Amino acid sequence: MAYIKPSQREEFEIAIICGLPLEFNAVSLLLDEYWDEDGDDFGRSPGDVNHYTTGRIGRYNVVLALLSHMGKVHTASAAASIRSSYGGIRLALLVGICGGAPRAVNGEDDEILLGDVIISKTVVQYDFGRLYPDKFVRKNTFEGNLGIPNKDIRNLLITFETDIGLERLQRRTAYFLKQLQANATGRKRQDRYSYPGTAEDKLFKAIYRHKHHIPCTCICRDCNSVSDPVCGEALDSSCEEIGCDSIYLEPREQLEAKRRLEQDRSDKAQEPTVHVGSIASGDIVMRSADERDRIAKKEGVIAFEMEGAGIWEELPCIVIKGISDYADCHKNKRWQNFAAATAASTLKAILERYIQTDKISKESMDPLGRELITQGASRYCCEVRGEDVTQGNELQISSSQSSRHCIVQEGSYFEGVIQAAGSVAQGNKISI
Known part of the structure; x- marks a missing residue:
């Protein structure tokens, strides 16, 4: 099937945001087509400093943005600019890597392995709160908590919590992983995305510190608890270099199952498990198993990352992150x-x-290109000023005595100009 290049920015429905070049590189290998091979034709809004890559994935036109810095503030700024320049975005996907809590908090105690993927059901801003002399208390109030995804996203995510939905998603993920690896081979990057192997998936006991375990004269020799300091050299060294002992590795059934597949030379060993759950987001790189486990238990999160809280309330968003480490002091870049x-x-x-929504026909637009509002057999045109009102919202007209009305949506007020083909009575509900 031949796809036509978009003629304007409003035809892009999907935004993809990456925080690191290596995340962007992986996504770029799965674009089916690029729209900017010969340069950008779409431009951007005044004040938008993002640089974009445009293309197509499947039936969707997508715009990719790579952040210049990690963290919530930079992500929020980039997301706001995307919203300004690409007004037709229905779904933003934050894609990249994160640290994982080794066991999912879902009552079944599922194991999470390196290379598995986390999909956000909610995002917890775990570093937003008050610091007292003896403790930190997260601000768990309406103002301090991030909202839930919109209904469109919630209805999509719930399908991935069904057996058939998750099975389909994981099967296609495995297929596209092979496609990505094949595309990388064609560009002479085949080794970059190879499965590191079960021998490299190491989860140490939470109390086992990443310090010099060989004879040394540094402060590591006095490190005997989870709160004792270690030297800077140890923090920057690999487990092999400082002598971390494999007898302190946690035994895991699912890892053993993968190891058996690996011994049988099966491609299934590299297939990731997809987990849907809450993600902790903050401006801190988590490298403490003790803190990881404490926050995971308290907040019910299964992963830690640094950008989700920034985008969450700027765009309708799903966070998709691959587990590259266990958010502990043994963290390294081998799996990134x-x-x-x-x-x-x-x-x-x-x-x-993700089901594609029908495009609005020209017959449903007024001469100025605004969508007509329908109620029964009547049609109205409404200009809304104030907060954004998205397709599917219900608006209530409070009066029909004037051409300018007050419109109510869940307690918020908007001014609108209504052009009616017939009378509009107080209390009528109309849908955009």
């Missing part, structure tokens, strides 16, 4: 490219399941 690849593969699998 593969985790970015599994997240990108899940992104493409999700877009396959």
